[in-house]
Amino acid sequence: xxxxxxxxxxxxxxxxxxxxxxxxxxxxxxxxxxxxxxxxxxxxxxxxxxxxxxxxxxxxxxxxxxxxxxxxxxxxxxxxxxxxxxxxxxxxxxxxxxxxxxxxxxxxxxxxxxxxxxxxxxxxxxxxxxxxxxxxxxxxxxxxxxxxxxxxxxxxxx
Numbered sequence: 001x002x003x004x005x006x007x008x009x010x011x012x013x014x015x016x017x018x019x020x021x022x023x024x025x026x027x028x029x030x031x032x033x034x035x036x037x038x039x040x041x042x043x044x045x046x047x048x049x050x051x052x053x054x055x056x057x058x059x060x061x062x063x064x065x066x067x068x069x070x071x072x073x074x075x076x077x078x079x080x081x082x083x084x085x086x087x088x089x090x091x092x093x094x095x096x097x098x099x100x101x102x103x104x105x106x107x108x109x110x111x112x113x114x115x116x117x118x119x120x121x122x123x124x125x126x127x128x129x130x131x132x133x134x135x136x137x138x139x140x141x142x143x144x145x146x147x148x149x150x151x152x153x154x155x156x157x158x
Contacts, residue, residue, distance in 0.1 A: 039148050043141055046088065050137045053081040054130055057100055061129060064107035078104070090140045096133040103129055 060074045082097045089097075128134075 036148060039144060042088070043144055046137070046141060046144075049081065049084055049088075050093075050134075053078065053085070053097060054134065056081060057097075057104065057133075058130060061100075061104050061107070064104045065110075066112060075105070090136070093133070093136045093140050096136040100129060100133050 056074055056078050060078055063074065078101055082094065082101060085094050085097055
């Protein structure tokens with residue numbers, strides 16, 4: 001009697017495991033796919049946000065050197081973009097964005113520069129004022145992509 005019971009239990013256990021294997025496999029696959037899609041959308045959203053900030057901040061930086069206060073609305077937009085970054089970005093990206101906005105704001109209180117002075121400044125400056133922000137963004141995006149196991153962003157230096 002015990003032999004028949006053991007055989008029956010073994011058959012039922014094997015059938016249960018056989019039936020559960022595809023279900024568990026699908027759950028794991030679905031979770032992985034959902035996570036990958038979320039990370040892909042997150043990267044695309046951040047790329048767009050950072051691109052918008054770089055475009056606005058670059059324009060505003062030059063305007064701040066010439067003290068063109070007609071770009072006051074651009075200053076508000078840049079602050080709004082920094083606020084959006086606080087929702088999703090790393091603290092390093094936000095820190096660099098805030099530093100750039102402070103630099104731009106400080107430029108408005110400096111003397112008005114001529115086009116020749118701006119040209120000399122850009123040629124003599126070692127790096128763009130946008131570079132620390134861009135590098136922080138690149139590092140953050142690279143970190144996200146590495147969690148996706150995709151070799152998308154290669155850092156030349158960090």
